[in-house]
Amino acid sequence: MFVRIATDRSPRPNSLRDFGMTSDPNTIVSLSEFTYRKGTEVYGEKEPAEYVYQVKVGAVRSYKLLTDGRRQIGAFHLPGDIFGLENGGAHRFTAEAIIDTTVHLIRRQSLEMVAKSDAMVAKNLFGMTTANLHHAEEHMLLLGRKTSLERVAAFLLEMDTRLTAADVIALPMSRRDIADYLGLTLETVSRALSRLHEFGVLGFIGNTQRQIVLLDRVKLASFDLQN
């Protein structure tokens, strides 16, 4: 299968046809595939939303920046996740590939056309927006009121349910990404992980520090006070 790798911002209008994966005329929704290299931007905040994306392999971060560079990551998008879905016409986050990432992409316009006639599709879109809202609401509680240890514990529990195969969490993102997701600094995240390690809640394996073994999920959960 011929797949082009993005080195800068892609896909650009009319580039879909380039790698021969646009829909045939009988398909209503064009489903294409594209790969973004580690660190490349999928779309920028306030750009018109032309596509909706689904992660096939890889990981994506969605974030907002303040003028002085402070960054808040609103969500991580992992395999299976759909992102870039906007009701208004413009993206409200910048999205970047954390690691090399392959996505399916669908023209927003096609999707809206289908949704207009197919109530089931419309309902699904509504459901996705609702799920995003739920996530944001929980995250406000975390950002506004939880301690650093609670935030990191909550993060690990979230990642555990979202990307674990077996009992090893293979984090695609750096400590800085985690910090910007949790409203902390990378040092504080690192210290919290070390403390959880000392407590016997988790272990590190492999030669990178991004593979985490959960040794005691119950104890880990006790560090996040939930609501």
Added chain:
Amino acid sequence: MFVRIATDRSPRPNSLRDFGMTSDPNTIVSLSEFTYRKGTEVYGEKEPAEYVYQVKVGAVRSYKLLTDGRRQIGAFHLPGDIFGLENGGAHRFTAEAIIDTTVHLIRRQSLEMVAKSDAMVAKNLFGMTTANLHHAEEHMLLLGRKTSLERVAAFLLEMDTRLTAADVIALPMSRRDIADYLGLTLETVSRALSRLHEFGVLGFIGNTQRQIVLLDRVKLASFDLQN
């Protein structure tokens, strides 16, 4: 007009008829009115969502609690605002009247029935959910990355656009409510307001401390770094 005042949790099922405002048989959506006294709960988190509410007069806070009592207010609902709209079956916040508050209420079920047949209504519901999502996304940035002064400035700017008649902001909520909305303590909010006062950005009028005059909107905006 006969309107009952809630002293505890209301309305209870079948209580709508009590004050004679349920819809006549020709109206599809039943539109009733109800008043909650200051401090009373409109609904609790995880309760089944039976009604959708619109503030007529007053103000409502929506919040989540951690087990140890830490509170995060997710939104304030002011006259005209619709709240309690859930896609799933249960409320995800507790809602309380901040001051005596009169709401219109609509049975969720009726609303869903109408939405099923009327695409315009469905679109509006989707739009409200999207607006809530936008608000939550902006608030994550505030909670995760802004300083106390920036948060308070952002809060005043939000309230200015949402409830000002003339150039006086008449805040219905206490310093504690503001603090729990901004992820701060009430003392920090008070200090930030004092600083903004010193800077000549705002003044207080009246005998309560909840009436604020914006003297310099431009300068105020410069305290919130926006994105």
Added chain:
DNA sequence: CGGGCTATTGACGTCAGTCAAGCGGGGTGG
């Protein structure tokens, strides 16, 4: 007039941030 509630202000404490050093793995180039 008194009690309770809310807000302000000050003194002090603490948790997370800042700054900096050092470690270790991976990749590159000599």
Added chain:
DNA sequence: CCACCCCGCTTGACTGACGTCAATAGCCCG
């Protein structure tokens, strides 16, 4: 093949912004 460098992470020492605790003042209401 090895040496070096770069990058991400950890850890320590110190700082600082915000939280905590407490005193006081003003307002509201009975």
